Amino acid sequence: MMNIMVVGVGGQGTLLTSRIIGKTALMAGYDVKLSEVHGMAQRGGSVVTFVRFGEKVFEPTVEEGSVDVLISFERLEAQRYAHFMKPDGKIIVNDCRIDPMTVVIGAKTYPEGIIEELSESHELHAIDGGKIAKELGNSKVLNSVVLGLAAKYIGFSEEDWIKTLTATVPPKTVDINVSAFKAGFGSN
């Protein structure tokens, strides 16, 4: 059983990313379940989606203490959900900071050194997806960069991933999303 959690800030594309993972697992012949977040929770709030695949999946969500791969599109969100990790689980984090309103209005402080702190207790791989995406020409494809990096720890071949990516993203953006995925997949 593989338990994956995709987290981020509403609007960052966590939903699409988890759908690509789900489709890839389905194509490989696994039983798959995804759990998504819609409605009010999406509006700039903290967003969590789950993907589980294996021989037989019952619960569509993932328990605390059982996540194999946590993909976070933002640093603070990685820290918020790190208690879902298995001891040997892997955290993939997009190295970006988005201040929640509680920080903007000065009620709370954005924690410093999140990546260093999480690296002490977990296997963590950070990537500046936004920077790489911008270099490729569209800062919005950062999801595909981060997914590319995460894909190495989830399994399946690069070809399988690109197949589902191609079938899922808007047709006009296929090429740049594939380049973004490859950039993530080829990084360390």
Next chain:
Amino acid sequence: MSEKTIMLGNEAIARGAWEAGVKLSSAYPGTPSTEISEYLAKYAEVYTEWAPNEKVALEVAAGGSIAGSRTLACMKHVGLNVASDPLYTLAYTGVGGGLVIVVADDPGIASSQNEQDTRMIGRSAHLPVIEPSDSMEAKEYLKYAFELSEQYDTPVIFRTTTKLSHSQSIVSLSDRVEIADKAYERQVPKYVMMPASAIGRHKVVEAREDKMAVDSSAFPINRVEYGDKKLGFITSGVAYQYVKEAAPEASVLKLGIVNPLPRKLIEEFVSSCETVYVFEELEPVIEEQIRSWGLSVKGKECFTKQGEYSANMLRLHLTGEETQVFPKADVPARPPILCPGCPHRSVFAVLNKLKIHAAGDIGCYTLGAVAPLNVIDTTVCMGSSISLLHGMEKARGKEYIKNWVATIGDSTFLHTGINSLINMVYNKASGTVMILDNRTTGMTGHQEHAATGKTLKGEQTYAIDLSELCRSVGVKRVIEVDSFDVKALEKTVKESVLGDELTVIICKAPCALIKGLKFPNRCVCDTEKCKKCGACLKIGCPAITKNPDGTVKIDETMCNGCGLCENYCKFGAISKVAR
């Protein structure tokens, strides 16, 4: 072998309706039910529409059913309250073609105003309630619900929950079966619910429910999975998945019909197992009925009536073992907020500045209640803002509401707000109603409505003019303002709340997330001119943050150049530039 695919619960419900030969569906958007209609609209064979509210939607579906076709109505749990007037009487009339009402409950309150349990309404209306536990069952049980509807001559409630509607799992597809429309026959005792008919139909309702309670023990949608008989679970819906995850060895009675309960099947199961738990989210609907039969089961003394369940909570109860390894970090909360470029922000920033209280309504603009905008003081249900404001005035007098307005979205106004406005006109009210017209049903994901000019199927149609509508019911003072014209808005609001005339202010600007909108500009802050006063931060735009030195930074990806912040900078540090 049939094609396998991965589907959202709501998509599977739509597919099931299509496969069942449904010809008509009517709905009002509401999380977590909205996508059912959106997916169904893609099938050419099914007429699908957005109705202004759930009462209308159910009546439309009932009309189609009486005319002999299979029809569907979809709504969220609180939508069923709006539709409950036709619901209770449709239980008496029964159906022509099959009629299924999909109702999506929201345990855990992901996007709702309460946590009510539709199974209770099913019981009190004497209607069968069917509940699936994954996408495949959602599709197949929906088809079965139509068979039951026609076989027992009753509308059927099809209950889903957020976790089911918004989870994806594997579905194998079948073809659509075309069902012949039933020939129409005039049947006054069945369809005209005047006392003489209704007295007779009440007997029919009770007899039907009694018969279903017996027959349901043999329904194929109930399933007994015997394992270790020391421990048994009676469960339904997504809670079944939690039982299988946490207690794979236990015996399980999985109910597909949760009203009326299959008594014989349950009695057999309870007598076969040593300890039986009823594992059901929200109210003890199944548990209390089983107890009333004199059987001993465990239930709500172990598990909460609030929120969503999980395998973890069951495991913790059974074994006392926590699965969590790492401690939970204490990090700043990230609650949902209005999007960058949202026109509601502009309106609330003005109301905040004028220290005005707002009776709010249901929609994204409910977020105007939280910091830093802090404007909305009440939110109850669809359309309630206008009637609450009216009640305040009539209880406490005109002076009391000189620093109050009602704020309501365009879609919500057409849902039930218009009734409340008619009441204000009729009863000589003086309040100020602000219609936040963003040209869409925003919160649920941008659905069309009667004032957008487009149908659910994407066809062009007449767009109701909200100003004309308000004038036609007798509002003399109707003022349209651009939501981002802060000065005009401020002036209009001040004049209106201080005046004695009922006023509707229509604040117009499209939702920033509507597809196809172009944003040629973005805002930048000149850090040389920035005095670090923080005035621009008080409008609560997520694109505006601080640099380490305290000056303001505007995120170039997030900002869409609405320019609202420019109005709040006294030092001219913020300006628009081309993207």
